[in-house]
Amino acid sequence: MSRSSWKPLFISNEFSEQIKDKKRKKDIFSYNRSTVLIQQMIGLRIHVYNGLRFFTFVVSSDMIGHRLGEFAATRKHPIVKKNKQKTVKKTK
Numbered sequence: 001m002s003r004s005s006w007k008p009l010f011i012s013n014e015f016s017e018q019i020k021d022k023k024r025k026k027d028i029f030s031y032n033r034s035t036v037l038i039q040q041m042i043g044l045r046i047h048v049y050n051g052l053r054f055f056t057f058v059v060s061s062d063m064i065g066h067r068l069g070e071f072a073a074t075r076k077h078p079i080v081k082k083n084k085q086k087t088v089k090k091t092k
Contacts, residue, residue, distance in 0.1 A: 026045050045058050057071050
């Protein structure tokens with residue numbers, strides 16, 4: 001179900017505390033993928049957990065309004081194996 005435009009943006013407590021502090025840390029580790037990026041987060045280095053490992057990115061102005069989960073992929077892209085050509089022995 002998509003989120004309606006009239007609902008408020010979701011920001012987890014760990015981010016709201018970092019935004020309020022003037023002496024904020026540069027690195028934040030987060031398990032919450034539904035937090036929306038806001039303008040006060042620009043320049044923060046965020047580590048988002050995708051269920052297997054942490055993805056690291058620095059928030060830029062282009063990312064404002066998107067969710068953290070959009071930048072941490074949870075699925076691998078399929079790799080198509082190429083067929084090796086068989087070597088043909090020449091008979092005399």
